[in-house]
Amino acid sequence: MSDALSYDPILLTVLGGLFVFPLVWAISHLTPRPQNARPNPLSAPPQPAILLYRNGFLTDANPKGLALLETADTNPEIWVTLAQLLKPDFPDFPSTQGNNQERDVSTFTATDPEARGLVTLEQWEDFARVRLTFADPDAPARGLPNIDDTALCAPYPIWISDKSGEITWTNEAYIALANRLGHASEPLPRLFASDFDPDEPQRAKAEAPNSDDNLWFDISTRRKGTSRIHYASDANAIVHAEVAQRNFVQTLTKTFAQLSIGLAIFDRNRQLTLFNPALIDLTHLPADFLSSRPSLLTFFDRLRETRMIPEPKNYSSWRQQIAELVIAAADDRYCETWSLPSGVTYKVNGRPHPDGAIALLFEDISAEVSLTRRFRSELDLVQAVLDTLDEAVVVFSPVGTAAFSNGAYRRFWKTQPETNLSDYSTRDALDMWQERFEPSDIWTNLEDHLVDINPRPDLVGAIKTKEGKTKCIRAIYLHGGNKAVVFSDLPGALPTPLELGTIAATTYPACEEEVAV
Numbered sequence: 108m109s110d111a112l113s114y115d116p117i118l119l120t121v122l123g124g125l126f127v128f129p130l131v132w133a134i135s136h137l138t139p140r141p142q143n144a145r146p147n148p149l150s151a152p153p154q155p156a157i158l159l160y161r162n163g164f165l166t167d168a169n170p171k172g173l174a175l176l177e178t179a180d181t182n183p184e185i186w187v188t189l190a191q192l193l194k195p196d197f198p199d200f201p202s203t204q205g206n207n208q209e210r211d212v213s214t215f216t217a218t219d220p221e222a223r224g225l226v227t228l229e230q231w232e233d234f235a236r237v238r239l240t241f242a243d244p245d246a247p248a249r250g251l252p253n254i255d256d257t258a259l260c261a262p263y264p265i266w267i268s269d270k271s272g273e274i275t276w277t278n279e280a281y282i283a284l285a286n287r288l289g290h291a292s293e294p295l296p297r298l299f300a301s302d303f304d305p306d307e308p309q310r311a312k313a314e315a316p317n318s319d320d321n322l323w324f325d326i327s328t329r330r331k332g333t334s335r336i337h338y339a340s341d342a343n344a345i346v347h348a349e350v351a352q353r354n355f356v357q358t359l360t361k362t363f364a365q366l367s368i369g370l371a372i373f374d375r376n377r378q379l380t381l382f383n384p385a386l387i388d389l390t391h392l393p394a395d396f397l398s399s400r401p402s403l404l405t406f407f408d409r410l411r412e413t414r415m416i417p418e419p420k421n422y423s424s425w426r427q428q429i430a431e432l433v434i435a436a437a438d439d440r441y442c443e444t445w446s447l448p449s450g451v452t453y454k455v456n457g458r459p460h461p462d463g464a465i466a467l468l469f470e471d472i473s474a475e476v477s478l479t480r481r482f483r484s485e486l487d488l489v490q491a492v493l494d495t496l497d498e499a500v501v502v503f504s505p506v507g508t509a510a511f512s513n514g515a516y517r518r519f520w521k522t523q524p525e526t527n528l529s530d531y532s533t534r535d536a537l538d539m540w541q542e543r544f545e546p547s548d549i550w551t552n553l554e555d556h557l558v559d560i561n562p563r564p565d566l567v568g569a570i571k572t573k574e575g576k577t578k579c580i581r582a583i584y585l586h587g588g589n590k591a592v593v594f595s596d597l598p599g600a601l602p603t604p605l606e607l608g609t610i611a612a613t614t615y616p617a618c619e620e621e622v623a624v
Contacts, residue, residue, distance in 0.1 A: 146182070156239040160186055163204045164294045167259075171273045173267065173334070175239070182296060183275070189237065197226050204235045223437045264298075264324070264339040272302055275334065288315040288322070303328040303337060310342055356381070368470045375463030377403040389453065389469045390415050404429055416443050432457065436465040444472070452476045498595040505560045505588030507533045519594065533557045536592070544578070551581055551590075560588040570598060 117499035125257035156171035163186040168176070176183035180190055186204045193200045197215040205211070210231040217224035227238040231560045258265050264281035268274050274295045277285075281298070290296035298313040305328040323346040324339040360383070363370050369386035373379055378400045387394055392409060401409070407429055412414040419428065436457025445453040454470045493500055501512040501524060509524035509531040517523055520539060524531040533554070541550055549568040556566050566582040576596075583591045 156237075158189065158237045158239075160189075160204055160235045160237070162233045163187075165189075166294060168276055170267070170276070170334075172237075172239070174332075176275070177269060177333070186235075193226060195238070196224055200226060200228070205230050206233055207231060263338075263341065266337050268335050268337065270333045273315060282323070282338075284313065299324075299326065301326075303335070305330045305335060310346075368468050371397075371401050371406070371467045371469070372460060373406075373465050373467070379403075379406060380464070380528075386469060389471060403433065414448060417447065433465065436467065437463075498593050500535065500591060500593050502589055502591045503533055503536075503557060507557070509536070510589065516594070533590075533608070544572055549580065553580065556582045557590050557592075 154171055155169075156170045156175050158165060158172040158176075159167040159182060165184040167175070175192060176188065179188045181191070182189045182489060187202065190200055190202045193215075196217040198218060199215050203328075203602060207230050210229065213228045213230075215228070225240045227240075229236045229238070230261075249252045259278045261278055261280055264284050265278040266274055266281050267276040274297055274560075277295060280315075283297045285298060286463040288298065290298065299311045300314070301309065301311050303309050303311070303326050308325055310325045311324060311326050313324060315321065323342040325342045327338045327340075327347075329336045329338075360381070363381075363383035363385075366383060367385055369389040370381070371379060371386055372381040379402075380400065382397050386392070387397065390410060391413060392406075392517045396409065407416065411418070432441055437459050439457070439459055441455070441457030443455050445455060447453070450473070451471065452473045454472045456468045456470075458466045458468065460466050490511065490513070493513075496513060497515055499513065499516035499519045501516050502510040512524050520543075522531075522539070537550060537554055537557075547570050549570055553568075562584050565584065566580075568580045569577060570580060571577050579593075579595045580595045581593045581595070583593065585591055
């Protein structure tokens with residue numbers, strides 16, 4: 108029996124199946140199935156290709172439809188091209204677009220069962236809509252963006268171009284813009300001349316063929332397969348604002364170019380944004396350096412290098428001084444006079460500007476300073492001459508305050524009118540004089556003379572001090588309403604007819620001139 112079992116193949120096969128089949132059944136039924144099993148692609152709803160034609164020309168299409176037309180070698184915008192693409196699978200598809208007044212709907216089934224395609228043709232008047240459905244997930248339009256009614260009805264222009272730059276799809280806003288610019292006769296007009304870079308936004312102008320109505324847009328481009336999707340946003344307001352700002356800056360530049368005061372405007376980041384030619388003349392800084400928009404610190408460092416700014420006593424605190432300058436200029440508190448080693452004197456003012464900017468104004472006041480110094484020198488010379496006189500002299504301004512006096516006056520009256528000129532008036536002087544002299548009617552006449560700003564004859568009188576010393580008082584009208592009062596000695600007896608305590612028209616040794624009452 109053992110020999111029979113060893114050599115009977117049929118029996119061996121039956122016995123092997125009795126052992127193997129339960130094992131296979133157990134493995135197939137007891138092994139757990141994966142929870143995230145991939146679904147059957149045929150169970151997903153297919154995405155149709157939709158194309159819209161008018162009088163045999165393509166007017167709109169979704170991405171699936173555009174991808175289908177991209178496979179053609181002829182013009183993709185005409186009906187014949189679509190018919191050539193569909194006839195191999197749909198031989199009954201019409202070669203030309205019909206023109207029916209009533210709406211007509213036809214369906215065509217693919218002759219190849221594996222294609223599992225269906226074409227729906229809807230026609231009315233001069234319009235035709237073609238809807239092509241593929242059950243195969245690897246249909247021609249896979250990988251293109253899904254553009255639906257949201258993109259079609261977007262308020263800003265959107266369009267798709269192929270790898271050669273030809274436009275293959277547009278939304279309603281793009282067509283409206285084309286009609287506005289006069290491209291209504293073209294099916295898919297090209298409104299922008301530029302080829303847009305997908306990496307960064309660009310600003311472009313949509314030009315009208317027969318008009319100056321040019322519109323500006325900011326274009327953003329994205330790649331999708333071999334196509335490019337373009338999004339346009341209105342930039343007219345920005346462009347017009349930039350043009351207005353540029354014109355305003357040019358106007359300011361022309362105005363500032365005529366100024367003799369150097370102007371340097373630094374923005375909120377403390378970069379030089381505007382300067383005039385006078386700044387170059389005053390600071391001797393090269394134009395290319397100023398045009399490079401240096402920072403405020405760099406600007407002052409260059410001024411220091413060229414010795415066009417007073418040398419700081421402590422260079423370690425130089426940057427801190429510049430920071431304080433910026434704060435003072437922003438608060439409209441910066442005003443300094445720079446005396447340079449070359450002998451030139453500049454007046455520098457800092458002024459705040461909108462949006463955190465500051466302006467520095469450089470004015471050459473060398474001539475003014477020189478004139479002031481020369482005038483002061485002349486005044487000092489006049490003062491020195493007056494101080495050499497023995498007569499006591501004091502001068503009052505038209506408003507009745509002391510302008511200056513000489514040394515003899517200050518010694519005789521033991522006062523310093525110049526120390527506080529505004530408090531030393533003619534009234535103060537008359538009170539002080541009357542205390543030193545004997546009572547007399549001279550003071551009333553002298554007061555009337557000093558108060559009157561109109562030209563009057565000089566007054567001359569003689570009076571004795573309480574110490575018994577005789578003095579000659581003379582009130583002189585000067586140019587511009589100024590008055591001078593001179594006290595001089597009268598040695599010996601009073602000359603006739605000048606009498607003590609009177610005012611007369613005569614000559615006397617101290618003046619040697621005739622005076623009138």
